[in-house]
Amino acid sequence: MRRKKAWIGFLFLVAAFALAIPAISADNGKVYVIPIEAEVERGLQSFLERGIEEAEEAGAEAIVFEIDTPGGFVNAADGIARLLDEADPETLAFINQDALSAGAFLALHNDEIYMHPNGRMGAAQVIDQSGNAAADKANSAWLASMRSAAESSGRNPQYALAMADASIDLPEYRAAEGDLLTLGAQEALDVGYSEGTVSSLDELLEIKGLSGAEVIQVEENWSETLARFLTSPIVVPILLSVAGLGLLLELFTPGVGIPGFFGLFSLMLFFYGHLVAGLAGYESILLLVFGLGLILLEFFVPGGILGILGILAVIGSVLLAGEDVQTTAIAILIALLVASAGMVILVKFFGKKLSMFKRIILTDATDTEHGYVSAVNRPELIGQIARSTTALRPSGTIRLGDEYIDAVSEGRFIDSNKDVKIIKVEGSRIVVRELEKQEEEE
Numbered sequence: 001m002r003r004k005k006a007w008i009g010f011l012f013l014v015a016a017f018a019l020a021i022p023a024i025s026a027d028n029g030k031v032y033v034i035p036i037e038a039e040v041e042r043g044l045q046s047f048l049e050r051g052i053e054e055a056e057e058a059g060a061e062a063i064v065f066e067i068d069t070p071g072g073f074v075n076a077a078d079g080i081a082r083l084l085d086e087a088d089p090e091t092l093a094f095i096n097q098d099a100l101s102a103g104a105f106l107a108l109h110n111d112e113i114y115m116h117p118n119g120r121m122g123a124a125q126v127i128d129q130s131g132n133a134a135a136d137k138a139n140s141a142w143l144a145s146m147r148s149a150a151e152s153s154g155r156n157p158q159y160a161l162a163m164a165d166a167s168i169d170l171p172e173y174r175a176a177e178g179d180l181l182t183l184g185a186q187e188a189l190d191v192g193y194s195e196g197t198v199s200s201l202d203e204l205l206e207i208k209g210l211s212g213a214e215v216i217q218v219e220e221n222w223s224e225t226l227a228r229f230l231t232s233p234i235v236v237p238i239l240l241s242v243a244g245l246g247l248l249l250e251l252f253t254p255g256v257g258i259p260g261f262f263g264l265f266s267l268m269l270f271f272y273g274h275l276v277a278g279l280a281g282y283e284s285i286l287l288l289v290f291g292l293g294l295i296l297l298e299f300f301v302p303g304g305i306l307g308i309l310g311i312l313a314v315i316g317s318v319l320l321a322g323e324d325v326q327t328t329a330i331a332i333l334i335a336l337l338v339a340s341a342g343m344v345i346l347v348k349f350f351g352k353k354l355s356m357f358k359r360i361i362l363t364d365a366t367d368t369e370h371g372y373v374s375a376v377n378r379p380e381l382i383g384q385i386a387r388s389t390t391a392l393r394p395s396g397t398i399r400l401g402d403e404y405i406d407a408v409s410e411g412r413f414i415d416s417n418k419d420v421k422i423i424k425v426e427g428s429r430i431v432v433r434e435l436e437k438q439e440e441e442e
Contacts, residue, residue, distance in 0.1 A: 029061035031205060031213045032089070036065050036080075040072025040102040042323055043228030043277040045079045051218040052087050061213060062090040064201065065110060071101025074126055074142060075324060081149070084109040094204055095119040100182070101126075104163055108149035112195045114204050115185040121193065122182035124163040139164075159183070159191050223276050230273025233327065237334040240318065242266040244339030267314075271321055280321035288317035381405075381422045381430065388418045388432075398432060407432045 032055035034048060055063050065084075084091055084106065093099070093110035099121045107113050107121060115121065126142040143164055150160035162168040162181035173191075175181035188194035198204045205211050220228070229235060246263020271288065274280035291313025298307035315332060322328025381400070389404065390396040392414040398407045400422075407422075407430040414420060414434045424431035 029210065029213045030055075030058055030216055031062050031064060031210050032058070032060045032216050032218055033064045033066060033201065034218045036067045036069055036103065036106060038069060038228070039232070040069055040077050040080065040106070041228065041231060041233075041277075042073070042076045042079070042279050043224065043231045043273070044072075045076050045083070046227065046276065046278045047220050047224045048080055048083055049278070050224075052083055054218065055216075056088050058216070060089045060216075061210060062092055062208065063087060064092045064094050064204065065106075066201070067093055067095045067099045067103055067107055068097035069100065069103040069106075070098060071103055071124070073323065074102065074138075077102035077105050078145070080106055081109045081145075085152075092204065092208070094198070094201065095121055100124070104160075105146060105149055108146075108153055108155070108160060108193075111153070113188070113193060114196050114198050114207075115188055115194045117185050117197055117199060119185050119188075120182055121188055122163040123180045124160075125166065125180055126164065155192055159193060227273045227276035230269055231277050231279065231323065233331075236270065236322075236328075237331040237338075239266045239270045240331055240335035241338035241342075243270065244335045245342045248339055248343055270318070274321040274323075279323055284317045284320035287313055287320065291317060377425065377427055378430075379425055381425055384422050385435065386420050386422060386432065388414055388416050388420050391416050392420075392432070398430075405430060409433070 032051065034051040034055075036044065036048070038044075052063065090112075091110040093107040093113045094116075095103075095107060095113065096116045097119060099107045099119070101124045104121050104124045113121075124142075124146060126139055143161060146160040146164050147157040150157040158168070159170075159181060162170050162173075162175055164180070166178050166180050168175070168181070169177040170181055173181055173183065173187055183191065183193060185194065185197045189197060196204075196207055198207065201215075202211070205213065205215070230239070243263045243266040246259040246261070246266065248263075250260030250263060267288075271280055271285060275285070291310045294306045294310030294313060296310075298310065318332060319325055319328050322331070384400060386398040386400040386405070386407075388396060389399050392398075392407065392409040394409040394411060394413070396407065396409075396414070396416075398405050398420055406428075407420075409420075410423065410431050410433050412434070414432070419435040420432040421435055422430060423433050
């Protein structure tokens with residue numbers, strides 16, 4: 001009996017230990033993995049802010065940022081860098097492909113950097129809208145940011161500066177004067193810009209002693225993906241062009257129609273994307289509603305002032321919602337040019353065929369086929385002799401029989417009471433010449 005009880009007690013202990021194993025392994029913490037992919041812009045910043053907030057609320061041990069980006073906008077990179085600096089968990093950059101330009105800058109704002117054997121890091125020169133090197137003022141500020149990023153993580157700033165300044169000579173890393181520095185995985189390890197080379201995320205977690213941690217992949221939701229697309233520098237001018245063209249057509253063809261619908265829908269997409277990305281505030285939405293209200297009032301209170309103020313308010317709201325004033329102003333200028341050109345093309349080539357233009361284009365023609373004659377043509381007058389009743393200098397009046405006719409001389413002055421010969425009739429224009437004595441005798 002005692003032996004039986006002992007066996008039962010032993011089985012209970014084994015079962016309790018077996019149940020405790022998952023609980024122990026589950027207590028190894030959480031690791032959040034957040035991708036930094038495609039272009040660095042404000043839509044990405046909004047996504048990363050959400051991911052870091054979720055990791056902090058869950059008490060994550062670390063956040064791994066998987067980086068594969070060709071770079072992007074400086075102002076967005078600055079905002080994301082602040083997020084990385086202020087994150088509570090340990091931040092680890094895993095460059096699994098490219099960390100170029102702004103991507104290299106963001107990698108330097110992590111606590112540690114790990115690279116895939118095929119990873120690259122560097123080529124961080126700031127460029128302007130046309131793809132050329134930025135002005136000295138902007139470049140100087142960016143170099144200072146690159147230096148600070150390297151120094152804040154205890155790395156030699158010379159290599160960070162060489163990534164952004166082609167004048168720094170580092171021929172041993174294929175970056176002689178005139179070339180920007182781009183480090184491979186082994187080179188980054190040699191100069192202290194990488195803590196290790198790993199082939200996978202699992203290998204990175206094993207090195208950090210987090211192989212038993214719960215890995216949580218943070219992915220963009222549909223609204224964030226849509227917002228990143230709608231705030232793209234290529235898409236923004238397209239949206240504004242469609243909005244401008246649609247609203248212009250609707251303005252000249254009153255009534256709720258297809259052009260107005262597409263114009264308003266494009267404008268809504270623009271503001272939706274910028275609102276989700278954290279670029280647009282409610283003040284820009286209120287200014288937009290105010291502007292559209294003024295434009296609607298213009299239909300009931302003609303005069304033009306309300307319409308002009310409404311258009312200015314709408315443009316102002318777009319500027320407020322944009323990523324920066326200069327970029328948004330360029331997009332608005334492109335949209336205005338496209339909308340104006342589109343309006344001209346539609347009116348010139350399709351105006352008479354499209355029903356929407358019938359209210360603003362006169363399609364009736366006053367031609368001879370419909371019985372309209374601007375002046376009676378009198379070719380039978382050519383060759384007849386008349387008498388000038390007034391001086392022709394060169395225009396005046398002649399009398400042909402009992403009829404008085406307005407006429408012009410062919411160029412010379414003709415006094416009154418002179419015999420003249422009608423030599424040309426061009427509609428209502430009758431040209432005469434003074435008769436020579438020889439012609440009078442004949």
